[in-house]
Amino acid sequence: MEYVLSLAPLFIKMAIVVGILLLLPLPLTWLERKIAAHIQQRPGPMRVGWHGLLQPLADAIKLLTKEDHIPAQADRMLFAIAPVVALVPPFLVFVAIPFGEPVQIFGTTVTLSLADLNVGLLFILAASGIGVFGTILAGWASNSKYAVLGSLRSIAQMISYEIPMGFSVIGVVMLANSMQLSQIVAAQEGLWNIVVQPIGFFVFFVAGLAEAQRIPFDLPEAEGDLGAGYHTEYSGIRFSLFMLAEYLVLVFLAFLNVLLFFGGWLGGPAFLPPFLWLFIKVGFFIWVFMWLRFTFPRYRYDQLMTIGWKVLLPLSLLNILVSGFLML
Amino acid sequence: MEREFFLLLSGVAIISALLVIVARNPVHSALALVACLVQVAAIYILLGAPFLAVIQIFVYVGAVMVLFLFVIMMLDVRKEAKTRYLKKAAWPGLVVLVVLAAELFVLLMQSAKIHTVMGPGLAITEQPSVEDLSLLLFQDFLLPFEVASVILLVALIGAVILARPDEAVAADKPQNGGRR
Numbered sequence: 066m067e068y069v070l071s072l073a074p075l076f077i078k079m080a081i082v083v084g085i086l087l088l089l090p091l092p093l094t095w096l097e098r099k100i101a102a103h104i105q106q107r108p109g110p111m112r113v114g115w116h117g118l119l120q121p122l123a124d125a126i127k128l129l130t131k132e133d134h135i136p137a138q139a140d141r142m143l144f145a146i147a148p149v150v151a152l153v154p155p156f157l158v159f160v161a162i163p164f165g166e167p168v169q170i171f172g173t174t175v176t177l178s179l180a181d182l183n184v185g186l187l188f189i190l191a192a193s194g195i196g197v198f199g200t201i202l203a204g205w206a207s208n209s210k211y212a213v214l215g216s217l218r219s220i221a222q223m224i225s226y227e228i229p230m231g232f233s234v235i236g237v238v239m240l241a242n243s244m245q246l247s248q249i250v251a252a253q254e255g256l257w258n259i260v261v262q263p264i265g266f267f268v269f270f271v272a273g274l275a276e277a278q279r280i281p282f283d284l285p286e287a288e289g290d291l292g293a294g295y296h297t298e299y300s301g302i303r304f305s306l307f308m309l310a311e312y313l314v315l316v317f318l319a320f321l322n323v324l325l326f327f328g329g330w331l332g333g334p335a336f337l338p339p340f341l342w343l344f345i346k347v348g349f350f351i352w353v354f355m356w357l358r359f360t361f362p363r364y365r366y367d368q369l370m371t372i373g374w375k376v377l378l379p380l381s382l383l384n385i386l387v388s389g390f391l392m393l
Numbered sequence: 394m395e396r397e398f399f400l401l402l403s404g405v406a407i408i409s410a411l412l413v414i415v416a417r418n419p420v421h422s423a424l425a426l427v428a429c430l431v432q433v434a435a436i437y438i439l440l441g442a443p444f445l446a447v448i449q450i451f452v453y454v455g456a457v458m459v460l461f462l463f464v465i466m467m468l469d470v471r472k473e474a475k476t477r478y479l480k481k482a483a484w485p486g487l488v489v490l491v492v493l494a495a496e497l498f499v500l501l502m503q504s505a506k507i508h509t510v511m512g513p514g515l516a517i518t519e520q521p522s523v524e525d526l527s528l529l530l531f532q533d534f535l536l537p538f539e540v541a542s543v544i545l546l547v548a549l550i551g552a553v554i555l556a557r558p559d560e561a562v563a564a565d566k567p568q569n570g571g572r573r
Contacts, residue, residue, distance in 0.1 A: 140418075140420075143420070143421075143424075182443060183443070183523070184443050184444050184447050184523060187444070187447045187448075187451065188443075188447050190451065191447050191448075191450040191451040191454075191455055192450070194450075194451060194454075194455030194456070195450065195454055195455050197455075197459050198427070198459075201459070201462050201463075201466070202424075204466070205420055205462075205466055213466060216466070217463070217466060217467065220459065220462075220463055221463075224456070224459060224460075227455075244523060
């Protein structure tokens, strides 16, 4: 019994994190449409609720009641599990993300993370690396030319940008002498990493955009010119699971940007609890990602590959070299 | 608790390993292999080696298997996978299987002796750190590590040379076409 009780805080934390993550995409879709609308000088969704606030709920009901179509020649089992597989990695990543220093609640110390692993950063990169499997399964199981081509395109994009992304954080790890995210944040006391690692941040940010498949690297979603991508054959709730996964990747990239380069929960005004300060920073990054989407055009596929291999990769290697020399 | 988890993980690992060879569809085999590798990573965590587990996921699941699936999708090997390469391989196959099983059995029975040959290994500290591992790799066992990396580099160059189109053939073709 005591053993079960000792696990209780963990389960409560898990329930909170999963609940928030599942509901978060609803306001985010509204926010994205509103930002898009205001950038393009139009009001955006206005009809359902105040300023369209209930629009995401209406969309969710619409998606749930739509026909769930499976193509005749598809691999039915893989087709069905692909959206779920796509959803696993973004949830897995949040296991290792700390939301603040341990706090005192009712006299007991509660850590604001599910598991502050000592290989946290590596775990996060590995978990986001297996996000490719949802794309692979969806593209292959659909048994459609557009889906297979789109999925090959997305896989190539994701595995090419994973490499500069991994290399760009090595400078941060060198500065903090640890791969534990809470220690990386603690090492930024007084001086945020963005000041000493501007190249690392640039590479990480751009590679992150490509990993999240956001504009200017959103070829997997180019429905107008490339017939969309791996999810061409998906409809209804299964399609929305892919969208859910994509928004969660966006949120976790915003978290990583803040934790690795912008001091995490450090440096906030005294009246704000540190985790709220962290969420404000994360919100800012989510806003930047959405702002970029309606500012930049989409790159061509060969340009995408050139940027990944001939610009970002050498830059990230140079960053490691320079930080190594400066630290010596 | 640990024993139950080990039984669960190894059971699933063995079942998915079986599925790798039983499945008719190459994509299904590859996915079963992914499941198997994930179970092995979980067993590493159970053994108190989280770094190794994460590397296992990173390298095998995240890189090797993705490339496997990439190639399977590119070549569309559905038909080729169903042809039998060796027609009368059942009996020789059985013999090899028995020999391998016997070897494994002997190893299992003698596993206590392996410890005396290899030495007891390092004691696991409270939280095994990445620092210890890197010191081992880059200080104590630097030479084997460098040799391994050079061998990998050679394999890489070899693969590039093998995959490159034959230059002589490629250079001849347009000339011949021009003469005609």
